Amino acid sequence: MAYVAVKGGERAIDAAHAWLAAARRGDGTVPSMQTAQIREQLGRAVDRVMAEGSLYDPDLAALAIKQAQGDLIEAGFLLRAFRTTLPRFAAALPVDTAAMRLARRISAIFKDLPGGQVLGPTYDYTHRLLDFSLLEDRPAADAPEAGAHPGPAPRIPDILGQEGLLEADIRSDAEPFDITRAPLAFPAGRDARLQGLARGDEGFLLGLGYSTQRGYGNNHPFVGELRVGEVDVEIVPAELGFAVCIGTVTLTECQMVNQFAGSKTEPAQFTRGYGLAFGHAERRAMAMALVDRALRAEELGEALTAPAQDPQFVLATCDNIEATGFVEHLKLPHYVDFQSELETVRRLRATAGSAPGAGPPPGAVPPDEPP
Amino acid sequence: MKGYNFAYLDEQTKRMLRRALLKAVAIPGHQIPFAAREMPLPYGWGTGGIQVTAAVLGRCDTLKVIDQGADDTTNAVSIRRFFARTAGVATTTRTAHATIIQTRHRIPETALTEAQIIVYQVPQPEPLYRLEPSRTETRRMHALSEYGAMHVRLYEQVARYGQIAISYDYPVMVNGRHLMAPSPIPAFDNPKMHRMPALQLFGAGREKRIYAVPPYTDVASLDFEDYPFRAGRAPHACALCGAQASYLDEVVTDDRGGRMFVCSDTDYCASRREQAP
Amino acid sequence: MSEPLLSACGLAVRFGSITALDSVGAALWPGEVLAVVGESGSGKTTLLKVLSGRVRPEAGHVWYRAPDGERTDVHAMPLPMLRRLHRSDWGFVEQDPRQALRMDVSAGGNVGERLMAAGARHYGHIRDEAARWLAEVEIDVARIDDKPATFSGGMLQRLQIARTLVTQPRLVFMDEPTGGLDVSVQARLLDLIRTLVRRLGIAVVLVTHDLAVARLLAARIMVMQRGQVVEDGLTDQVLDDPRHPYTQLLVSSVLAA
Numbered sequence: 001m002a003y004v005a006v007k008g009g010e011r012a013i014d015a016a017h018a019w020l021a022a023a024r025r026g027d028g029t030v031p032s033m034q035t036a037q038i039r040e041q042l043g044r045a046v047d048r049v050m051a052e053g054s055l056y057d058p059d060l061a062a063l064a065i066k067q068a069q070g071d072l073i074e075a076g077f078l079l080r081a082f083r084t085t086l087p088r089f090a091a092a093l094p095v096d097t098a099a100m101r102l103a104r105r106i107s108a109i110f111k112d113l114p115g116g117q118v119l120g121p122t123y124d125y126t127h128r129l130l131d132f133s134l135l136e137d138r139p140a141a142d143a144p145e146a147g148a149h150p151g152p153a154p155r156i157p158d159i160l161g162q163e164g165l166l167e168a169d170i171r172s173d174a175e176p177f178d179i180t181r182a183p184l185a186f187p188a189g190r191d192a193r194l195q196g197l198a199r200g201d202e203g204f205l206l207g208l209g210y211s212t213q214r215g216y217g218n219n220h221p222f223v224g225e226l227r228v229g230e231v232d233v234e235i236v237p238a239e240l241g242f243a244v245c246i247g248t249v250t251l252t253e254c255q256m257v258n259q260f261a262g263s264k265t266e267p268a269q270f271t272r273g274y275g276l277a278f279g280h281a282e283r284r285a286m287a288m289a290l291v292d293r294a295l296r297a298e299e300l301g302e303a304l305t306a307p308a309q310d311p312q313f314v315l316a317t318c319d320n321i322e323a324t325g326f327v328e329h330l331k332l333p334h335y336v337d338f339q340s341e342l343e344t345v346r347r348l349r350a351t352a353g354s355a356p357g358a359g360p361p362p363g364a365v366p367p368d369e370p371p
Numbered sequence: 372m373k374g375y376n377f378a379y380l381d382e383q384t385k386r387m388l389r390r391a392l393l394k395a396v397a398i399p400g401h402q403i404p405f406a407a408r409e410m411p412l413p414y415g416w417g418t419g420g421i422q423v424t425a426a427v428l429g430r431c432d433t434l435k436v437i438d439q440g441a442d443d444t445t446n447a448v449s450i451r452r453f454f455a456r457t458a459g460v461a462t463t464t465r466t467a468h469a470t471i472i473q474t475r476h477r478i479p480e481t482a483l484t485e486a487q488i489i490v491y492q493v494p495q496p497e498p499l500y501r502l503e504p505s506r507t508e509t510r511r512m513h514a515l516s517e518y519g520a521m522h523v524r525l526y527e528q529v530a531r532y533g534q535i536a537i538s539y540d541y542p543v544m545v546n547g548r549h550l551m552a553p554s555p556i557p558a559f560d561n562p563k564m565h566r567m568p569a570l571q572l573f574g575a576g577r578e579k580r581i582y583a584v585p586p587y588t589d590v591a592s593l594d595f596e597d598y599p600f601r602a603g604r605a606p607h608a609c610a611l612c613g614a615q616a617s618y619l620d621e622v623v624t625d626d627r628g629g630r631m632f633v634c635s636d637t638d639y640c641a642s643r644r645e646q647a648p
Numbered sequence: 649m650s651e652p653l654l655s656a657c658g659l660a661v662r663f664g665s666i667t668a669l670d671s672v673g674a675a676l677w678p679g680e681v682l683a684v685v686g687e688s689g690s691g692k693t694t695l696l697k698v699l700s701g702r703v704r705p706e707a708g709h710v711w712y713r714a715p716d717g718e719r720t721d722v723h724a725m726p727l728p729m730l731r732r733l734h735r736s737d738w739g740f741v742e743q744d745p746r747q748a749l750r751m752d753v754s755a756g757g758n759v760g761e762r763l764m765a766a767g768a769r770h771y772g773h774i775r776d777e778a779a780r781w782l783a784e785v786e787i788d789v790a791r792i793d794d795k796p797a798t799f800s801g802g803m804l805q806r807l808q809i810a811r812t813l814v815t816q817p818r819l820v821f822m823d824e825p826t827g828g829l830d831v832s833v834q835a836r837l838l839d840l841i842r843t844l845v846r847r848l849g850i851a852v853v854l855v856t857h858d859l860a861v862a863r864l865l866a867a868r869i870m871v872m873q874r875g876q877v878v879e880d881g882l883t884d885q886v887l888d889d890p891r892h893p894y895t896q897l898l899v900s901s902v903l904a905a
Contacts, residue, residue, distance in 0.1 A: 009444060322414045335439055336476045340538035344536050347534070348532050
């Protein structure tokens with residue numbers, strides 16, 4: 001390999017990587033963390049990395065978290081870059097969330113409903129007091145047996161839909177858009193929008209969802225249902241011709257029910273925002289459902305006034321792997337462009353001195369921001 | 372590299388990229404959407420350029436990578452290493468020896484030839500995005516060649532500053548039809564794009580767009596008849612090689628206003644010094 | 649003038665169960681001002697949008713006669729051709745000038761845009777032309793580099809008119825151009841529009857709910873009610889001697905006011 005050695009940069013990069021590895025390990029007298037510990041004890045972090053990395057693999061997500069020193073966006077990036085190299089041997093059938101083995105299931109719109117309210121493992125109603133007993137390595141108290149998993153419970157559209165009060169699910173066997181295999185174009189269909197939201201940055205989705213509650217694109221949402229549990233993933237191998245289960249995944253699904261005044265062609269009814277996330281991720285699923293509903297404003301003939309209603313704004317901005325890359329690329333050298341700006345500003349100042357009135361007014365901003 | 376295909380990307384992906392590149396060459400300056408893959412380098416750090424390079428790179432190629440005109444900047448080193456590792460191709464810092472040059476923010480001073488391809492890393496492929504944020508609308512503006520708004524921007528600058536004040540990423544008309552962002556090269560480099568013998572390819576990974584300027588294509592920087600385009604550079608000679616017409620970096624030498632100006636193109640500067648008596 | 653510049657027949661538009669236009673026809677000759685009057689919901693704004701190619705009718709045709717005498721169907725035109733017409737031979741004056749102006753671009757840039765879109769590439773000429781048109785619409789030329797945000801409502805409307813007329817269009821559509829302005833400002837603007845339109849020989853389709861505006865500017869008038877033309881003719885004749893009960897009601901309500 002005719003590799004021509006160059007000065008400086010190369011040695012600096014190698015040294016930086018070695019330093020990073022040492023910093024990652026930290027104090028060598030503290031035991032090294034096993035990825036199994038991360039998978040089992042930092043489950044919510046693992047779930048977030050799987051969602052934003054758009055790959056369901058708790059072990060690899062735990063590895064990514066360890067490798068990234070707990071920087072979850074960096075970990076998501078590691079998982080995505082790995083995901084993109086994987087061959088695709090099959091497409092799963094749509095998962096049936098009605099058949100979910102529930103760990104948690106609540107509805108805010110009915111006091112009781114078929115299948116019941118299941119509180120499950122939730123931080124809701126915990127008092128946010130630091131638990132100093134966790135400083136010691138004591139075994140956790142035994143969880144009361146919930147009588148295994150409660151049986152399958154109908155989903156809220158199955159309940160409200162019967163009266164026609166809630167917009168119907170539109171069944172389609174059309175091949176969905178795939179944002180990882182085709183470039184997103186605007187206007188984007190709901191399939192593409194939901195995919196973008198499903199792996200969007202949780203903080204960004206939360207902020208956008210919150211903005212709709214604060215009057216930037218009004219939503220009037222109710223949590224129709226929030227459910228967390230395991231579902232089977234099935235594929236139909238070509239050589240078999242029937243579905244086989246290849247494993248289970250934990251999902252969080254949120255059905256947000258919203259008022260809709262009706263239009264000339266549609267009577268008044270409730271509409272839905274939908275959220276679905278890998279793992280146990282209630283905040284993400286709820287925020288996603290709020291934003292999904294906001295993005296349907298045009299379809300439902302509502303006034304477009306807020307950022308959360310603008311598909312291009314939301315989808316082109318919500319991906320934190322893209323966002324972090326572009327924000328952080330500002331660290332790269334820009335001295336050629338800055339030099340050209342320097343020369344321009346010097347020229348403008350020289351002209352301003354000689355030709356009164358032609359120069360920039362006081363406090364004028366430079367013509368362009370850095371690329 | 373073990374476990375990965377030649378030049379990292381799988382052949383299906385490269386085929387998809389080459390199809391996009393062929394379309395791009397067929398319609399000079401027109402942005403072709405492509406399904407950019409996640410790369411093991413961050414978006415905004417050259418993922419578009421890397422994918423384009425991977426798609427056109429062959430085993431016999433010699434690759435040069437520059438950032439800010441220099442071969443030794445960290446990002447250039449990192450990308451060159453990436454291809455040395457994943458493709459095992461020969462690399463060089465010599466412009467004349469390279470068959471493919473991937474660049475960020477510069478065009479080499481040494482004139483390129485028909486035997487070469489230059490691949491630009493592009494952060495923002497849409498030249499109209501400051502005027503019109505909606506891509507649905509900018510697509511229509513390109514389709515109908517409605518570029519009056521871009522000239523309004525130039526008009527505003529002349530009205531305000533007495534001159535056009537765009538320093539880099541200076542918009543160009545390609546083949547008299549498409550308005551194109553030349554990537555953030557300094558305006559100084561724009562004239563080099565006009566009827567360049569080398570094939571010019573542009574990759575924007577995050578924005579998922581590819582475009583191209585085929586060899587010997589007209590590339591005109593926007594201007595007014597009475598305020599013609601000017602390619603600016605620092606009015607100095609290179610302190611190392613004495614070049615009078617190359618693009619210069621300004622190096623701060625002390626905190627009392629000391630400055631030194633040196634060629635931004637490190638290969639050009641080194642070659643001149645070697646040849647000097 | 650034997651051939652109309654713009655003609656339409658059998659135009660129909662429905663929004664759900666509401667009939668916005670019901671077999672409406674119209675004709676406009678070069679240099680003529682035609683007023684379309686009626687109350688809100690009468691279909692007059694829809695008619696303007698259909699005539700200018702912005703809304704496609706469910707039935708009927710709109711014909712435009714180009715300077716070379718060629719007659720083209722406005723709604724069968726390819727989009728690039730229609731957009732080119734709107735940038736050159738045609739103009740559209742919105743009720744709210746903020747919809748048409750670029751509020752972050754100087755007055756000169758706003759007026760110059762249509763010239764640049766038409767291919768003008770000489771800064772000095774563009775600027776001179778912009779200055780001339782600012783003077784035409786009675787805006788102080790010293791304000792050529794000011795942004796419209798600093799302009800009053802009347803000035804904004806005059807700026808929009810300058811921006812529209814700078815390419816010397818043959819046909820201008822106006823949607824309530826004096827709506828939302830104070831009475832004294834309205835009077836000055838009407839005077840300006842009348843002078844410019846007469847001097848330049850521009851044909852205008854003017855939509856207004858204000859009969860006084862129609863009487864001042866238009867030679868001919870069309871009265872619309874529930875999507876239909878109930879009466880048309882010379883403005884003075886129609887307004888002085890209305891035949892249709894609805895026109896009589898409109899005229900009497902103005903007198904009563």
